[in-house]
Amino acid sequence: MPADNSSPTRPANAAHPYASARRPNSTATPSASSAAAAAAAARRDNQPKSTRQQFAACGACRMRRVKCDLKDVSPRAGETPMCTNCQERGLKCVDEFANVKAVKLLRRGRRLAQVEQVYGPAAQAAQPNGSATEAENAQASSSRTPSCIPKLQPEFFGSPFYRRFHIQRPIVDPTEFSARFYESEQGKPESLGVAGSMICMLLVTWAATYGVNEYGVEEPSNGLEGVRERRRRCNEMVREILGLIDKHGLLRKPTWDGVRVLLLIMPLTEDVQTQLERLAMYEATVSQVYTLCSLGSLVKSGQGEFVDALVRARIFWYGHVHEGITSGLRGGRLIFEDDDLSSFQITFPSLGNKQSLIRTSITYSYSYRYATAPIRLSSACRQIHAALTGPKAKRKEDVNERGLKDAWEALSRSWEEFEGLRHVGPVGIIQTEDTERFVNGWQIFIFECRE
Numbered sequence: 001m002p003a004d005n006s007s008p009t010r011p012a013n014a015a016h017p018y019a020s021a022r023r024p025n026s027t028a029t030p031s032a033s034s035a036a037a038a039a040a041a042a043r044r045d046n047q048p049k050s051t052r053q054q055f056a057a058c059g060a061c062r063m064r065r066v067k068c069d070l071k072d073v074s075p076r077a078g079e080t081p082m083c084t085n086c087q088e089r090g091l092k093c094v095d096e097f098a099n100v101k102a103v104k105l106l107r108r109g110r111r112l113a114q115v116e117q118v119y120g121p122a123a124q125a126a127q128p129n130g131s132a133t134e135a136e137n138a139q140a141s142s143s144r145t146p147s148c149i150p151k152l153q154p155e156f157f158g159s160p161f162y163r164r165f166h167i168q169r170p171i172v173d174p175t176e177f178s179a180r181f182y183e184s185e186q187g188k189p190e191s192l193g194v195a196g197s198m199i200c201m202l203l204v205t206w207a208a209t210y211g212v213n214e215y216g217v218e219e220p221s222n223g224l225e226g227v228r229e230r231r232r233r234c235n236e237m238v239r240e241i242l243g244l245i246d247k248h249g250l251l252r253k254p255t256w257d258g259v260r261v262l263l264l265i266m267p268l269t270e271d272v273q274t275q276l277e278r279l280a281m282y283e284a285t286v287s288q289v290y291t292l293c294s295l296g297s298l299v300k301s302g303q304g305e306f307v308d309a310l311v312r313a314r315i316f317w318y319g320h321v322h323e324g325i326t327s328g329l330r331g332g333r334l335i336f337e338d339d340d341l342s343s344f345q346i347t348f349p350s351l352g353n354k355q356s357l358i359r360t361s362i363t364y365s366y367s368y369r370y371a372t373a374p375i376r377l378s379s380a381c382r383q384i385h386a387a388l389t390g391p392k393a394k395r396k397e398d399v400n401e402r403g404l405k406d407a408w409e410a411l412s413r414s415w416e417e418f419e420g421l422r423h424v425g426p427v428g429i430i431q432t433e434d435t436e437r438f439v440n441g442w443q444i445f446i447f448e449c450r451e
Contacts, residue, residue, distance in 0.1 A: 058083050059094045070095060149237045150214040152200040154185060159216020161207055167430065167438050169206075170371065171263050171318050172199060173310050194248055195257030198241060202264040205237040209268070231271070238268045251281070254288040256311060262288065263318060286335050289319035293344055309347075310367055316344055317371045324378030324385075329449065331389035338379055369424070373417045374442065380410035381449070411446055418442050 061068035061083060070083040070093065086093035156162055157178045166174050181200065183191035192200070204214045211230060212218050221227070242265070245251065250258040262285040269278055293316040320336045327334055387393055387403030418439045 058086065059096045060091045061085055062096075147201075148233070148240060149201045149204050152181070152204050153215045154182065156203065156207070156214060156216040157181070159212070161210065161212045161216050161218070162203075163430070164434055164437065165203075165206060167370075167434050168441070169264070169318075170314050170367075171260050172203075173314055176311055193257065194244075195250065195255060195261055198244055198250075198261045199257060199264065201237070201241055201244075202261060202268075205234060205241065205268065206264070208237065209234050234268070235271050238265065238272050241265055242269070242272065251284050254292055256292065256315065259285065259288045259292060259315060263315070263322075283333075283335075286319055286323055289315055290335050290340070293319075294340065312347075313344075313368075313371070317375060321374045321378040324381040325445070328378070328381035328385040329389060331385065331391065331394070334382065334385065334390075338382065341375065341379075370421070370438075373414065373421060376410070376417060377414040377442065377446065380407055380414055383407035383410055384449070408450070411449055415443060415446050418446075 056071045057068035058070045061070075064085075066085060068083045068085065070081060073081045073083060075081040080093070081095075082093040085091070157174070162174075166172070177196075177199065180191045180196060184196075207213065207216065208230065210218075211221055222229075241261075245261065245265070250261055262281070266278070266282055266285060269281070273281070293312060320341060323334060323336055326332070383403060384407045385393075387400040387407055393400060393403075421435060421439050424435060
């Protein structure tokens with residue numbers, strides 16, 4: 001029997017009553033269909049995406065199934081947030097998902113902290129009341145803006161300025177540091193490291209204070225206005241370096257390069273630091289010099305034992321001399337003693353190996369002779385500190401005449417010792433005119449001590 005899908009009361013060839021619901025109207029034109037589809041697509045594009053947010057309503061509004069504005073409420077400090085519906089009806093507004101949202105915010109905060117650590121924070125908005133301190137501005141500028149300090153160039157180490165600067169501020173050994181700088185220029189940045197790069201920045205800053213550029217070439221001066229602009233630019237450089245010192249923790253991590261950075265920047269901070277800040281930084285620096293040199297921390301430059309010894313000696317000598325001629329005469333607190341100097345001299349290598357000395361641009365013995373005269377002058381200033389300017393001497397009713405006489409005799413011997421340096425011929429990069437300038441400067445200081 002053939003299958004019959006028709007109804008007993010409906011003819012076999014009759015149309016299905018729901019056929020129009022299952023297939024499109026055959027009478028509609030193609031153009032009308034495309035227009036309707038385009039209109040529907042336009043409506044979908046114009047409609048915004050769903051703004052539904054999970055866990056946004058309080059418990060009362062969720063039960064009543066009404067819109068809740070709890071997430072938009074900004075309560076005052078110490079008040080519990082309440083939505084508008086609960087306020088109008090006197091209901092207790094309870095955020096049932098506060099713990100869930102707190103966990104999500106914590107995860108978001110951790111992610112933001114990680115992103116900030118990698119990419120750094122955005123620049124802070126300018127404060128209208130000017131409450132931001134100079135230190136905060138310096139630190140922000142050092143980490144968020146391009147450096148204002150030009151890059152040190154290799155030609156700088158052969159310039160007359162560097163030769164004179166090395167004599168007046170014998171902190172950086174020219175042989176050891178220039179070799180490391182050239183290695184870094186050849187694709188070995190680890191030769192300098194962070195602190196070594198900061199030494200390069202300080203050399204450029206010192207040169208800028210004298211009107212010399214990063215190549216060691218003196219730039220033309222533009223009168224008094226040019227001097228003011230140069231001073232302003234140098235202070236900006238110093239602020240940037242101070243920000244880097246804070247960022248890398250040089251004051252709490254004693255290293256040989258780090259202490260050289262601190263010794264080089266101290267004389268430049270007069271306009272950018274308060275007296276209290278300078279004093280705290282100075283005492284921390286001298287303490288680092290004392291710790292590094294007294295604990296036998298070895299320098300490993302890879303250029304021989306005499307270069308290593310000179311690196312240590314220059315730092316110790318400079319720290320000892322600087323403390324004597326500043327704190328010694330002004331009556332400040334002294335960290336170094338003459339016994340420390342004697343103990344340090346014993347650690348020097350023997351001068352018997354002359355072949356090693358020849359390989360250095362400035363011989364060990366010549367450097368020692370140039371350092372001896374300022375060291376003895378520093379010892380004379382320490383005698384003045386013990387007899388006249390120091391705290392212990394000020395507490396005495398009578399002046400220590402014998403101590404003052406010994407100090408004046410030490411100043412006279414120091415004058416003669418500096419005078420003897422005039423007869424030393426040019427050695428290495430040191431020229432005769434540089435020696436004359438060195439001797440004259442120290443003798444002027446001795447004259448001021450006597451007055």
